[in-house]
Amino acid sequence: MAAVTRTQVRARREREEEVLVWPDLVFIEFIAAVLFTLAFVIISALFNAPLINHANPDVTPNPSKAPWYFMNLQELLLHMHPALAGVIVPTFALVLLAAIPYVDRSNDGQGVYFGTPNSVRITIWSAVYSAWFTVWLILFDQGRHTYIWQKLTGKKWIGDWNLPDWVPGIGAALWHLAFVRNTRAIQTEWTWRIPVKGLQLGGGDGHLDWPRDFQHIPMPFNGTSWPKWGGDSGAPPPEWYQHLPGWLTGLFWYDLNLNLPAFVVEILIPTMVMVGLSALLIYLLWRVGWLRTRRDVIVALFSGFLVVYWVMTIVGAAFRGAGQDLVLPWSVPHIDG
Amino acid sequence: MAVGERPRTERPKGPGLLSVIHDKLFHNYVWQSIFRSGYPSTPRNQMLVIATNVFLHLHPTRLHKTHVRITHTYCLGGLSFFLFLSLTVTGVLLMFYYVPSVERAYTDINALETDVRYGALMRNLHRWTAHAMVLTVLLHMMRVFYTGAYKPPREFNWVVGVILLILTLLLSFTGYLLPWDQLALWAVTVGTNMVGSAPILGDAVVYVMRGGFEVGPNALIRFYTLHVIGLPLIAAIFMSVHFWRIRRDGGMARPL
Numbered sequence: 001m002a003a004v005t006r007t008q009v010r011a012r013r014e015r016e017e018e019v020l021v022w023p024d025l026v027f028i029e030f031i032a033a034v035l036f037t038l039a040f041v042i043i044s045a046l047f048n049a050p051l052i053n054h055a056n057p058d059v060t061p062n063p064s065k066a067p068w069y070f071m072n073l074q075e076l077l078l079h080m081h082p083a084l085a086g087v088i089v090p091t092f093a094l095v096l097l098a099a100i101p102y103v104d105r106s107n108d109g110q111g112v113y114f115g116t117p118n119s120v121r122i123t124i125w126s127a128v129y130s131a132w133f134t135v136w137l138i139l140f141d142q143g144r145h146t147y148i149w150q151k152l153t154g155k156k157w158i159g160d161w162n163l164p165d166w167v168p169g170i171g172a173a174l175w176h177l178a179f180v181r182n183t184r185a186i187q188t189e190w191t192w193r194i195p196v197k198g199l200q201l202g203g204g205d206g207h208l209d210w211p212r213d214f215q216h217i218p219m220p221f222n223g224t225s226w227p228k229w230g231g232d233s234g235a236p237p238p239e240w241y242q243h244l245p246g247w248l249t250g251l252f253w254y255d256l257n258l259n260l261p262a263f264v265v266e267i268l269i270p271t272m273v274m275v276g277l278s279a280l281l282i283y284l285l286w287r288v289g290w291l292r293t294r295r296d297v298i299v300a301l302f303s304g305f306l307v308v309y310w311v312m313t314i315v316g317a318a319f320r321g322a323g324q325d326l327v328l329p330w331s332v333p334h335i336d337g
Numbered sequence: 338m339a340v341g342e343r344p345r346t347e348r349p350k351g352p353g354l355l356s357v358i359h360d361k362l363f364h365n366y367v368w369q370s371i372f373r374s375g376y377p378s379t380p381r382n383q384m385l386v387i388a389t390n391v392f393l394h395l396h397p398t399r400l401h402k403t404h405v406r407i408t409h410t411y412c413l414g415g416l417s418f419f420l421f422l423s424l425t426v427t428g429v430l431l432m433f434y435y436v437p438s439v440e441r442a443y444t445d446i447n448a449l450e451t452d453v454r455y456g457a458l459m460r461n462l463h464r465w466t467a468h469a470m471v472l473t474v475l476l477h478m479m480r481v482f483y484t485g486a487y488k489p490p491r492e493f494n495w496v497v498g499v500i501l502l503i504l505t506l507l508l509s510f511t512g513y514l515l516p517w518d519q520l521a522l523w524a525v526t527v528g529t530n531m532v533g534s535a536p537i538l539g540d541a542v543v544y545v546m547r548g549g550f551e552v553g554p555n556a557l558i559r560f561y562t563l564h565v566i567g568l569p570l571i572a573a574i575f576m577s578v579h580f581w582r583i584r585r586d587g588g589m590a591r592p593l
Contacts, residue, residue, distance in 0.1 A: 086531030111591030
């Protein structure tokens with residue numbers, strides 16, 4: 001009986017906190033619609049939508065840019081393997097985004113901004129952290145940190161020091177420190193070789209040319225037309241294989257020669273950086289004791305994601321000139337043909 | 338009382354001319370067949386108008402007062418929907434003049450700018466509204482996230498929202514190709530190339546998207562069809578689900 005009375009009291013109080021949708025909401029919506037219609041008519045009267053020369057597949061504008069909301073992906077594309085940047089990362093991001101409510105299942109703190117005690121500072125800290133690292137990673141991958149270093153100190157960057165090859169075998173690979181110039185230098189400027197003299201591994205002639213073979217490491221499904229069922233003897237594929245539809249054999253037959261330096265530079269390092277920096281963010285926030293609930297973790301990750309999205313969009317839109325080179329906004333060529 | 342003066346009595350005044358006109362206009366048989374409830378000037382009629390009007394019945398009749406504060410939502414969800422409707426209107430007008438063929442697309446857009454009265458305005462409106470919609474949808478997602486409005490029982494509506502975000506991006510992206518200028522061709526080339534880099538199925542998917550190996554006439558008609566009918570239909574279905582579930586899940590989120 002007492003419980004019933006309490007619910008009734010509560011229901012009455014809620015009724016008093018309610019307003020009628022007409023006029024209190026409908027009028028706001030109407031005014032917003034009118035204001036936005038006016039604003040867009042004015043904007044459209046003042047600024048023309050871009051229309052440049054007729055499409056011409058033979059003339060590639062430099063730079064060619066995606067629509068602005070995909071410029072972040074185009075920016076990502078400059079730093080890692082296209083499959084990773086163009087498909088895998090965005091797919092992961094969208095799936096994780098959709099999964100948020102299934103990770104953070106608690107009912108607490110809904111309906112108000114920043115529902116947990118720490119979420120404002122978590123948001124600010126994650127935003128600063130993500131912006132800082134995104135900007136420096138972009139600068140680093142373009143080798144711009146060496147330029148900044150030289151401007152500030154007047155000295156050459158460490159990566160350009162030609163250190164003597166003190167330890168033969170380990171040699172230039174380590175001492176050249178190419179990787180502190182940018183990530184791609186690991187692939188292009190390092191001498192990829194096994195640091196043990198006279199080591200011979202496998203292969204037909206008992207000798208592997210490692211600098212070359214690091215870029216063509218054989219994988220199980222490997223070849224150009226069909227699997228080498230009979231090994232090098234060249235036996236024909238089994239009967240069933242010959243009746244498979246083309247797209248399926250194509251699937252079997254994906255060229256999986258592993259290019260190890262490219263793999264390290266384009267897939268391994270970017271993945272480690274993306275996962276690692278996210279993990280580091282969470283770890284740091286956990287160590288300072290700000291993370292109390294799953295909601296806090298999600299707020300940190302989501303805020304970081306948003307900032308990375310916007311920073312990369314801005315960099316892609318305003319700081320990428322001809323050849324997607326990193327330039328200042330006023331040096332980005334205006335494309336009109 | 339003076340002699341000859343008749344005694345004054347209080348008498349109700351007869352209806353004035355305006356009331357008579359008002360009565361004839363709004364209380365006749367035809368009007369009342371269209372609008373079943375009276376003018377929403379009383380709480381009863383205010384609730385009835387929301388409940389009985391097909392366009393207004395997306396709303397509940399009452400709302401908690403925190404939800405009408407502008408800063409609670411910044412109207413972002415509603416604005417996204419409003420922009421979608423505006424895009425439908427301007428888009429239909431643009432379709433009167435636009436033929437999605439490689440021969441005509443560019444000249445049609447050019448003619449829209451120079452020959453068609455208010456053509457440039459319609460195109461500008463369509464373009465800027467489309468950019469704005471991508472923006473409001475993204476901002477709406479941020480609002481929903483930071484108010485924790487995805488929490489139970491609204492989990493699935495958040496997923497529907499993510500799908501609507503993807504559909505918004507696809508709608509904008511498919512529209513991007515239609516002017517068939519250098520900007521359009523190469524932006525879409527860059528965009529579809531990204532899909533083409535997907536492992537294993539990338540080439541096949543990008544071939545289906547473009548209807549060929551490069552962005553050409555087939556891509557134009559595909560993008561056009563998706564832009565004007567395919568994606569808007571799908572988006573409309575998901576929007577219906579989105580709005581329906583807001584109501585079914587108890588309106589907008591608020592503290593327990």
